[in-house]
Amino acid sequence: MVAVTPVEPAGTGRAPRPRGWSIVFRGVSRDRAGVRVLHDIDLEIAAGRIAAIVGPSGCGASTLLRLATGAERCDGGTVQVE
Incomplete structure (x- = not known):
């Protein structure tokens, strides 16, 4: 079982500006030795998250990280870091 619980900072009356970068994967796929290891990944990670x-x-988690950092290029789709 997996549980995801967002944690927000204590309210100060005004929203803090997110720090960092956002990462967006759209239709990302990656092949290794002719075998598809990532299949049409869509994921958005907002700045500050x-x-x-x-x-x-072998599930593709490290491959996804390498795509996000630019160490590898995807075979399909786009990776956008802003």
Whole structure:
């Protein structure tokens, strides 16, 4: 079972401006040795948010991280970091 609980900072009356970058994956796919390891990934991570991509060995989590950092290029779709 997986539970995701967003945690917001204590209210001060005005919303803090998010720090960091947003990352957007649109239709991202990646092949390794002719085998598709990522299939049409759509994911948005807003600026100032923390996200964890976890799974068993070979699930594509490290590949997704390498795509986000620019260490690898996707075979399909787009990765946008702003």
